[in-house]
Amino acid sequence: MNKLTSRQVKQLKSEAHHLNPIFQVGKNGVNDNFIEQIDDVLEKRELIKISILQNCLEDKDTIAQQISEGTKGHVVTVIGNTIILYRESKENKKIDLS
Template identity: 80%
Template sequence: MNNLTSRQVKQLKSKAHHLSPIFQVGKNGVNENFTEQISDVLEKRELIKISVLQNCLEDKDDIAKQISDATESHIVTVIGNTIILYKQSEKAGKIELS
């Protein structure tokens, strides 16, 4: 898995700005079923936001790393309680990175 360049991170952040979080991590944390669902959505959308709720006991950076490792995706950024993930689709790449 190649690392994203700063230019690509900037491009992905701007695309993610208008997205709403489609997953929430709560007090139950991250499990296998949760990561499978995220992986499926990443294949379709490539770029997603995940919200970490206040009642979550784990550190949001650790959660981002767990999800990234399980889904083989890139962590674009962790801002506040929001995680932005990117994974290039194997079938049809919608997002062109420069």
Template identity: 75%
Template sequence: MTELSSKNIKQLKKESHDLNPIFQVGKNGVTDNFIEQINDVLEKRELIKISVLQNCLEDKDDIAQEVSEATGSNVVSIIGNTIILYRESTTNKQIELS
């Protein structure tokens, strides 16, 4: 996991604006299968949004930290109940950070 500069974070926020959340975290919280699916999608897309539902018992900051550590990704931002994650793809690089 590489550190993102403020310039990179700004760029990623801009690129994530039109994205819809791909995953939802509900009352079951974060599971191994959930992490596995996020890993697969991060490799394909690099930038994803995760929605934290109202019935989730865990704190959204804790979820972001847990998913980030488990997937080796960076938390770009947490806006409301939406977490934005970024991880550079090894095989399908789409986003060029300046």
């Protein structure tokens, strides 16, 4: 898995700006089922936002890392309580990273 360049991160941040979070991480944290659901949506959309609720007990960077490793996706950035996650789709490639 290649690291994203700063230009790619900037591009993905601007593309993610208008997106609404699809998933929420609460006090139960991250489990295999949650990772699977994110994995499926990443394949369809490539770029998603995940919000971390106030009642979540784990550190947001730890959660971002768990999700990233579980889905083989890239954490574009963690802003406030929102994780922006990207993974190139095998079937539905929509985003062209320069």
